[in-house]
Amino acid sequence: TASPVVSTTVTTQAPPAIQQEVILAQPSPQHVWIPGYWTWRNDRYEWMAGHWELPPSSNSVWVAPRWEQQGNAYKFYEGYWN
Helix, strand or coil: CCCCCCEEEEEECCCCCCCCCCCCCCCCCEEEECCCEEEEEEEEEEEECEEEEECCCCCEEECCEEEEEEEEEEEECEEEEE
């Protein structure tokens, strides 16, 4: 089991609303859809598009990245396979 990566990304700007995405055809039954999310790059939010990915093992579960509000700031936690 992998440990989550704790990001040090902190900003005082709230992340934008999640964008609607078109989910393309699944390449194989083993592929898992990883939804898009907002990340922080170059002092601004940048959308990371969703995509299909092969899990590292058959029992792996994707834990989505997330933003958590902490007072007047927002802290980012990277997604990871668990």
